Amino acid sequence: GGDSGHREVLRQALERIRDRVLDGAQLAGAGTLLDLGCGDGLIGLGALERPAGPARVIFHDISASLLAVCEVQVVARNWGDRADFRLGSADRLSGIADLSIDRVTARACLTYVQAKAAAVREIHRVLAPGGRVSIGEPIFRDPSLQISQVLAVLAARPPDRETEHLRLMMQWRGAQFPSNRDEILASPLTNFSEWDLVRLFQEAGFSEIHLELHIDVQASPAMPWETFLDIAPHPLAPTLREVMRDRFTADEAARFESVLRPSVEAGGEYERNAIAYLTAAKTG
Numbered sequence: 001g002g003d004s005g006h007r008e009v010l011r012q013a014l015e016r017i018r019d020r021v022l023d024g025a026q027l028a029g030a031g032t033l034l035d036l037g038c039g040d041g042l043i044g045l046g047a048l049e050r051p052a053g054p055a056r057v058i059f060h061d062i063s064a065s066l067l068a069v070c071e072v073q074v075v076a077r078n079w080g081d082r083a084d085f086r087l088g089s090a091d092r093l094s095g096i097a098d099l100s101i102d103r104v105t106a107r108a109c110l111t112y113v114q115a116k117a118a119a120v121r122e123i124h125r126v127l128a129p130g131g132r133v134s135i136g137e138p139i140f141r142d143p144s145l146q147i148s149q150v151l152a153v154l155a156a157r158p159p160d161r162e163t164e165h166l167r168l169m170m171q172w173r174g175a176q177f178p179s180n181r182d183e184i185l186a187s188p189l190t191n192f193s194e195w196d197l198v199r200l201f202q203e204a205g206f207s208e209i210h211l212e213l214h215i216d217v218q219a220s221p222a223m224p225w226e227t228f229l230d231i232a233p234h235p236l237a238p239t240l241r242e243v244m245r246d247r248f249t250a251d252e253a254a255r256f257e258s259v260l261r262p263s264v265e266a267g268g269e270y271e272r273n274a275i276a277y278l279t280a281a282k283t284g
Contacts, residue, residue, distance in 0.1 A: 001227035009221055017136050017275065018046045020214075021105050024134035024279040030054040030102040034126065036090050036119075037061055037109025041070040047105070048079050054103060058096070060086045091118040093126055101126045104133040110197070111137050112236070114188045120204040127282045133206070137197065138234075139213070139274040144177045144190045151179055168256045171247055176237035189234070194276040206280035215274045222267030225257075 021043055027033070033054040035044035044057045059070045067085045074083045088094060090106070090113050104123050113119045123133055151170050154163060173179070178187040185191055192200075194213050201209050229241035238246070244253040263269050 001223075001230040003224065003227040006221075006223060006227050006231075014042055015046075017107060018042050020277055021107055021134050021136045022046055022050065024277060025103045025105050026132055026134075027054055027103060028052040032056045032058065032101050033103040033105060034058045034060060034093075034096065034101045036104060036106040036123070037112070038070055039063075039066055039107075041073050043105045043107055044070065044083075045073055045077075048074075048077070048082060056082050056084065058084045058086055058101075060088065060090070060093070060096075062087070062089050089113070091115040091122060093122045096126045098125055099128045102128055102131050104131070104135075106133075106135040106137075108136070108138055108234075110135065110192075111140070111234075112188055116188070116192060116196075117200055117203070120200045124204040124206060124282060129282060129284050131282045132279065133201075133282075134277075134279045135197075136275050136277050139194055139276055140177060140234075141184065141190045141193055142274065143173075144179065144184050147173050147177055147179045148181060148184065164252075165256065165259050168248065168252055169260075172240060172243045172256075175243045175247060176233055189236070194278075197276055197278050201278065201280045205282070207283045208281040209278065210280070211276055211278040213274060213276050215272060217270055217272045220264075220267055220269045220271045223264055225261050225264055228264045 025033070025047075027047060027050060031054060033044070033047050033056070035047070035057055038044050038059040038061045041059065044059045047053045047057055059067060061067050064087055067087060071083075071085055074080060086095060090109055104127060110116050110119060127133065147170060150166070151174060154167055154170060157163070159167065178184045178190045183190075194211055198209055198211050229244075230239050232239045244256065248256065
């Protein structure tokens, strides 16, 4: 949202996720770590900062601009001899040799990959025997199912002022997440559950698979309305400002703001995040 205060709140939350993923990777003695979907370097840089971190990190992402951000941070820390940067998709790790990686990490990477089974097979291919993978993936299926169910109920009754705020709320959320059965099944964001992750890793040949579903419910912080307007729940989603501009009439936007804005600026509304943390070993 362009707000430095909110950036700090998010940074602290993301660092907790980073630490869970890195703890699961068991980095002591690791030679090369492959950080899939590295983004701006949260996991990979965190690994290099650890005293018992890997000797080398390969930052891998589909975005050249994000890889450039990672490289700037690596150079600034004088870690250039411990880092490599690879552009590509997680489901085709071309240029990374079989059995050449000791650890693989990922945060919110498989969530955006359509060919998840292929990506997991690639992780298994590049890991050396005794290698380990640790990931943290957000689970968006349940929120999308809830949105689709509420929208179906609302569609069965005529619009009225009593349900207007709920309808607009669902229009907003439905613009940010798949919101009907076909969309949910088709979207890589929502076409899997935590159980599907376990199955994918088992079918790829991993053993000693362990998954913990962490559901964190907490009160949202007070936030300026202008900040809230420019926040999206994931990179593919429009912001509330964009939804109000493109999907609401001017009157609807004004009424929606009059109800929602006071609670945003006061804080205290509960928000829920579900993340599946999975670790697995390659024994042979």
